[in-house]
Each structure stands twice: as structure tokens, then as C-alpha cells.
Amino acid sequence: MTQNGHARLRMTSDKQPLPRLLLEHYDFVVEGKLMEHTYQPELWHDLYVMLGTSLSALIGLLFVATSLHLEEIVNNPIFRLRTRRNYIYLIITVVEAALILTPQPIVALGIEVTALNGIGLLLPLSTVYYIYNERNFSHRGGFAPYRIAIFIICFLLGIAGGALLIVNHNYGLYLITASCLGFLVSVALNAWLIMQGVGQLEKKRKVKRGSIRRFQ
Numbered sequence: 001m002t003q004n005g006h007a008r009l010r011m012t013s014d015k016q017p018l019p020r021l022l023l024e025h026y027d028f029v030v031e032g033k034l035m036e037h038t039y040q041p042e043l044w045h046d047l048y049v050m051l052g053t054s055l056s057a058l059i060g061l062l063f064v065a066t067s068l069h070l071e072e073i074v075n076n077p078i079f080r081l082r083t084r085r086n087y088i089y090l091i092i093t094v095v096e097a098a099l100i101l102t103p104q105p106i107v108a109l110g111i112e113v114t115a116l117n118g119i120g121l122l123l124p125l126s127t128v129y130y131i132y133n134e135r136n137f138s139h140r141g142g143f144a145p146y147r148i149a150i151f152i153i154c155f156l157l158g159i160a161g162g163a164l165l166i167v168n169h170n171y172g173l174y175l176i177t178a179s180c181l182g183f184l185v186s187v188a189l190n191a192w193l194i195m196q197g198v199g200q201l202e203k204k205r206k207v208k209r210g211s212i213r214r215f216q
Helices: 001-015 027-034 045-068 070-075 077-101 105-134 145-166 172-215
Strands: none
Touching: 027 070, 027 145, 045 070, 045 077, 045 172, 070 077, 077 105, 077 172, 105 145, 105 172, 145 172
16 A cells, blocks of 8 residues: 555544444354354255155165064064054154254244154153053063163153254254154164064964974
């Protein structure tokens, strides 16, 4: 800048002060924290599209596996209960992913997620009640309390995440994502254990049929 330019700048600054807005202190740390709490659904879009696709594919695979072993599953009360609950858990999680992908206010999303997980929480609790009253069936289906506890924790995470969204806290989506991933992994492992149990039942039946034929 030339000497004339510096002189003009000095004259302008002496006669006309800078705007007050430029002189005020700007706290970038506070602004960054506000941005962190801002609901930004576009950042979660790809993740929940992947989750929704994976959950839908798992529902299809479970349907095929159940159809191939329908008789063994229907005849065993615990296998039948666990299979039905697996479908319901996956459907709830798919609906939850659809709600998150739907454009809507964050408070409305929080209310919907909280209500959905609150209703879903009744399922594992009712399973505990059923198993407690039908103790004779627990050994036939390979019932394990820790699996029920995992589903209860997943629903509680969803409820907590929905409650955080209601108060405009963006971190609630992290809890909801953890809940969805927990359901995906738990249902997949649970389905594998059910198929293992069904395979063992089929093997025992074949052995019994073979022994009966020998005696005949």
C-alpha cells in the first residue's frame, strides 16, 4: 500500500470508527459447541441407509431360514418365541432408521424414538415373564438370560437417545446408533444359535428314526 493509501486509512479511522460488531469479542469455542449440538441429519444419512439396508436383508435371510426349518421351530415353544421376537426387533429397528431418515424436527424425532423403544422394551420384559412361568421350556430352546439383558439394554439406549433429542441434544443420535447396531449384531447371533439348536434337534430325530428302523 502506498503512502497516500496509508494516509487515507488513518484519516478514515480518525473520523469514522469501525463498526462495533468488529470490535466485539467472538468466542469460537462457544460457537463450536453450539454447532456440535445442532441437529444435522445429512451427516447421518449414509449410515442409516446402510443400517436400514442391512436390517432389511437380515429380515429376508431369517425368513428363508425359518421357512426351511418351519416344523422344528413351530414345535418348540422357545424357538418359536425367539424367532418371532427376532423379527419384531428387526422391524422396530428398521422403523427407527426410517424415522431418522424422515425430514422432521428433532423434538418430534425424539418423541417418536422414545415411544417406539418404550413399547419395544415390553417385549423382552414379557419374554422374561414367559420364561419364568414356563421354566420347563427354557432348556429345550437354549434360553440364556444374558441375551434378554442385551435386548433390554439396547431399548434403554434408544429411550435415552430419544430423550436427549427431545432436549435438542445431538449426542442422542450416538446412543440411538449404538442401539441399532446392538440389535443388528444380537439378532444375527441369536438367529445363528437358533439354527444350531434346530440342527441338533434334526440330528437327534434322525438318530431316533434310524434306531427305530433297526429294531423293526
